Amino acid sequence: MSSEEKAVTASRPENRQERKERTRRAILDAALEMLAEESFGTLSLRSLTKQVGIVPTAFYRHFATLDELGLSLVDESFMTLRDLIREVRSGEPAPETLIDHSVEVLVAQLETHKAHFRFIGRERHGGNAVLRDAIRHELGMFERELATDLARMPGLERWGAADLHVLASLFVDLMVAAAGELVSPSAEQPPVRRQLVDNLRNQARMIVVGAAGWKPLEP
Incomplete structure (x- = not known):
């Protein structure tokens, strides 16, 4: 306009x-x-x-209710997460640069949408069952989408659905947990933030190393 x-x-x-x-x-x-x-x-x-x-x-x-407001916040927050995933996928980064690229995108998105990621991180295990179920459902959808992406990566073509789901859930859990830490008040301090980002990058690499030695489950 x-x-x-x-x-x-x-x-x-x-x-x-x-x-x-x-x-x-x-x-x-x-x-x-x-x-x-x-x-x-x-x-x-x-x-x-x-x-x-x-x-x-x-x-x-x-x-109609406060729960309906909460569900609207869940929908809005996961729209932000979908934007993040689309940005990670854009450009089809090479496998050896995928982790660094993903971490950079996550950190940049967190800076812009702290409130949404803080909300998801807190209410994922919060006391409201309606929101917990909605967040669990959305994260499950992310895991399925990520598993589909992982199936196309070199070395994972022969993995079965169960193996891909396990790997996808590890990455999603790591991302959500790291997001919660990175939007916490302590992460406003540059040394703390750098340490958290380094930990996230190393944890993601450790998952990849473990996946390389994984013996696929029996179908």
């Missing part, structure tokens, strides 16, 4: 649908901000709506 188009849009009064979308976005953003300091299970509807500047009853024009 050009600067002239933005100026016209800004000067035009919002219609009802636009106001509704803006308020919905404000609720999601406020929830993410509050969840940087607390778990979803402790999120208060009254505190959330106060943060947004609306009355509690207005919340229900956008979400």
Whole structure:
């Protein structure tokens, strides 16, 4: 959109649908901000709506329940993860550079989307069963997609589905765990961050070394 188009849009009064979308976005953003300091299970509807500047009853024009808000945050957070995976796949990096490339992409995405990764990392094992199940389902989809990608890599063509799933789950677990550490307050310190990134890179390489010596399971 050009600067002239933005100026016209800004000067035009919002219609009802636009106001509704803006308020919905404000609720999601406020929830993410509050969840940087607390778990979803402790999120208060009254505190959330106060943060947004609306009355509690207005919340229900956008979400039927707090759980529905949480599921929207899960969907949004995994859209960020999908963007990350697409960027890792882009350019089809060579196997010997894939780990470094993947770590670089993850670290860059974390810097831009800290709130989303912090939310996933915390609620993956949080007290809300609805969110836990939704996150488990999304991570399972990632594992299946990654297993398909791994099947095309040199040396893994003869691996069975069970082996590929084990390897994919190791990488997904490592990525999610590392993401949670890298968005923690302590990771704001450059020495701590460098150590975490080095650990992530070495752990990924260790998985690859172990995979090279793995004897495929019987089908």
